[in-house]
Amino acid sequence: MAAYYQLLNREQHSDGSCTASYLSNIHAQGAWNPHEQHMAPATGVLCAELEQFQPRDEMRIGRVSLDIFGLIAFGEFTVHTRVIRAGKTIELIEAEMQANGKTCIVARAWKMMKQDTSAIAGLEDQSIVHPETLPIWDGMKCWPGGYIQSIETRAAEGHRAGKGIVWLHNDLDMVEAQETSSFVRLLGMVDTANGIVPRQNPASGWGFPNLDLQLHLHRLPQGKWLGLEATQQYGDDGIGLTSAVLHDEQGPFGRSEQILTLRKF
Structure with missing residues (x-):
């Protein structure tokens, strides 16, 4: 099966941290x-x-x-992963991507102790229409790049600039010769939320790239389809926000936020 990345090397360090070297291909463009x-x-x-x-x-x-932090350089890069704050019930870990001697992305994750809370479980976000009932949507064709070409998209009725529901799917592994978990597969498509309900067409002369991606998960995702119930909002001083409720075929599992820098090209 094709993949977005090839693992070149992995090195475990004496302090418990790890450095992995990767090569991206056209699907990650x-x-x-x-x-x-x-x-x-x-x-x-x-x-x-x-x-x-x-x-x-x-x-x-x-x-x-x-x-x-800046340009996410194409080609070879490294990911250095380490513990920031160790703990028995909560733990903070960090993965830093570097390319050409520069930091591209810093990702931090809170690991949290699991326990049975089924007696008090409850959600306010509602399930959305499932993807198999929806037509294939070609609205992403306004975007170039190999990643966009790698995904299948289906949109629910009522989709418009600034708000809509879109399901995404891909058949690629994240890393060549490695099994891709649902956690990795689905979170590896969430950033697409910023492009599925744009208030401005990318050809309009306005750019709205995000500076971050925040992911909050009240349960782990399952399956291969990611549903994005997204909104995009622009302020009047150059800053915007893309927000999404995250769904799999079982229902909502979390939320995402992306802060945007609005720029005239």
């Missing part, structure tokens, strides 16, 4: 710049590193916070 990676698969490969770093059966990742 960005939409704003052909010489950079798209933030969606970049999130996926960072989540893969966070997921497999010192795993503990009694804990799971509840939040991933990613800050984009």
Whole structure:
């Protein structure tokens, strides 16, 4: 099966940290710049590193916070993963992507102790229409790049600029010759939320790239389809916000936020 990345090397260090070297391919190519990676698969490969770093059966990742430091360079890069704050019930870990000697993305994840809370469980977000009932949507064709070409999209009725529901799916592994978990596969598409309900067409002369991606998960996702119930809002002083309720075929599992810098090109 084709993949977004190839693992070149992995080195465990005496302090418990780990450094992995990767090579991106055309499927990871960005939409704003052909010489950079798209933030969606970049999130996926960072989540893969966070997921497999010192795993503990009694804990799971509840939040991933990613800050984009600059160009996510295409080609070879490294991911250095380490513990920031160790603990028995909560633990903070970090994965830093570097390319050409520069930091591209810093991802931090809170690992949290699991326990049975079924007696008090309750959600306010509602399930959305399932993807198999929806037609294939070609609205992403306004975006260039290899990543966009790698995904299938289906949109619910009522989709418009600024608000809509879109399901996404891809058949690629995140890393060549490695099994891709639902956690990695679905979180590796969430950044697409910023492009599914744009208030401005990318050809309009306005750009709205995100500087971060915040992911909060009240349960772990399952399956291969990601549903994005997204809104995009622009302020009047150059800052915008893309927000989404995250769904799999079982229902809502979390939320995402992206802060945007609005710029006239």
